[in-house]
Amino acid sequence: MDFRIKDYFSPIFLTKTYFSMKKNPKLPKAKLEQVTLKRLKKICVYANEHVPYYKKLFKSIDFNPETLSSFEEFERIPILDKSVIRDKFDELVSDEYQKFSPVISETSGSTGTPLQFYLDKRINAATFMLFNRTWTMAPWRIGLPQATISGYAEGEWHYSKLKKILYLSSFHLDNKTIHTYYDLIKKYKVRFLRGYPSSLYRMAQLLVEENLELHFDVLFSGAETLLPYQRELIEKVFRGKVIDHFTHWERTASICECLSGHLHAENDYGYHEIVDNDGKKTMDVGRLVCTGLYNRAMPLIRYDTRDLAQWDSETTTCSCGSNFPIVKKIIGRIEDFVVLPNGRYIGRLDAAFKFNENIRYAFLYQPDLYHLEVNLCPGDNFDFEYERVRLESELRKRVGDEIKLIYKIVEEEDVPFSPVGKLRFMKSDVLEQEQTTNQEGI
Ligand SMILES: [Zn+2]
Known part of the structure; x- marks a missing residue:
């Protein structure tokens, strides 16, 4: 997450959000539910008055946001699919959206066409305060320096004196730059480090390789699924706790x-x-459906995150x-699953790769129903035959015998990083083809 000072110039809103976010987590459960319901009501009332899509939708289901008093009532609103945002973008935008200085944002586009939407000043400010709350676990407070490792840095690194953030580029991370990064972290007295798990993991590997010691009580991981083997090495090398933030x-x-x-x-x-697939509340694994409580320029109500x-x-x-x-677990995106010839969907294949520090990066690609490519970018002590035998046994336990596994060695430049440096572990053409015809997915 990055922020721009000019998006946060409403001091009253910022102060109010800061204090409410500070006290909310420890409110009694019933009180906390009231806070949420009150916010849901506010965003629904607003959407009903200013957003054509919702005005029409609420009328069609006879939903009156003014009298909203229970979550059950709220859950009568149909789930919003990504395809609706694509098809009815204009209808989902508030008729006074410009009032909130919105900016167009879009999903990273690692799966299919990127999705565009408006984010306004209020949601940017709330997000800034949300991250502040998270970072206090470091412990940290506004004004203390921090470092982030991701694909954002201009060049190898830069330091913003105003924000007190040291930006380190994950694209430039190697045995040479790790020494520079190490010196910069010491120089700027960085309080904590945050980044993509794949970048933090690579950094941990390089610190070991170069015999450097760096300690943080707490590190923050986000934007990609944090895999168990990554957590294990990062926590061991930095001698701290990784906080996963989705x-x-x-x-x-x-x-x-x-x-x-x-x-x-x-x-x-x-x-x-x-x-679940019928849109009913479930305690089993199901789709995460979310309602943003701040963004008025383009409210997303009961949005299927996939x-x-x-x-x-x-x-x-x-x-x-x-x-x-x-939440017991976040399993990941539906797009991250392999589809087997028998129609089953298998996720979390990353678990097959644990205890495997000799592999620098790994990613899977399913071109059709009967083939799965296992792409490996070797580390220093990589032994192909050893890894193939080990992986074959781990993967077979999960995908069975009907699908052919094709092992490939790839160079670091062929690893599928998004423009912002996110590693895409799994890509299935089968699932993407299905989704164009069947929005039900799983
Ligand atoms: Zn807790």
């Missing part, structure tokens, strides 16, 4: 790990639901003191 470009969702290791759905930023997640039905309280609901 957010997305549309800014309707925020699920953040706490210091006690639980994932909390932050319902004062977006309202999180998990539903991510799969599951509530934790056993843990109801957390020792961190937060009363936000607990």
Whole structure:
């Protein structure tokens, strides 16, 4: 997440959001639900008055936001699919959107056509405050320096004196630049490090290779799924805790790990639901459906994020003191699944790659129903035959025998990073073809 000072110039809104976000997590559960419901009502009332799409939709289902008093009533609103945003973009924009100085944003486009939407000043400010709340776990406060490693840096690195952020480029990360990055982190007295898990992982590997020691109590990982083997190495090398923070470009969702290791759905930023294929609430794995509570330029209500997640039905309280609901796991995007010839969908194949530090990067590509390419970018002690045998056994446990596995060695420049440096682990042409004809997905 990046921010621009000029997007946050409303000091009253900023101060109010800062204090409410500070106190919300520890409110009693019933009070917290009231806060969420009040915000849902506000955004629905606004959408009904100013957004043509919702005005029409609410009328058609006889939904009156003015009298909204329960989540059950709210859940009568049909789920918003990404295809609706593409097809009815203009109808989803507020008739007074310019008032909120919106900027056009878009998804990173790693799957299909990027999706465009407006983000306004309020959501940018709320997001800034949300991240502030997360970073206090470091511990950190406004004014202390931090570092981020991602694909954003102009050149190898730059330091913003105003924001006190050291930007390190993941594209330039190698055995030489790691020494520069190490010196810069020391020089600027960086309080914490955040970045993509694949970048933090690579950085950890390089620190070991170059015999450098760097310690952070807390590191923040986001924008990609944090894989178990990545967490293990990052926490070992930096001797700290990795906090996994799930957010997305549309800014309707925020699920953040706490210091006690639980994932909390932050319902004062977006309202999180998990539903089955029929759109009904489920405690099993289901689709994460979210409602943004701040963005008025283009409200997204009951938006299907196309991510799969599951509530934790056993843990109801957390020792961190937060009363936000607990998510057991975020499984990842529907697009990240392999489709087997028998019609089953298999996710989390990354688990087959754990304990595998000799592989620098790995990614899978499914061109058709019967083939799966396993692409490996070798590390220093890579032994192809050894890895192939080991991976074959791990992958077969998950995908069975009907699909042919094709192993390929790739160079670092062939690893599919998005323009902002995100690694796309899985790509299935089968699933993408299906989705163009069947929006039901799973
Ligand atoms: Zn907690």
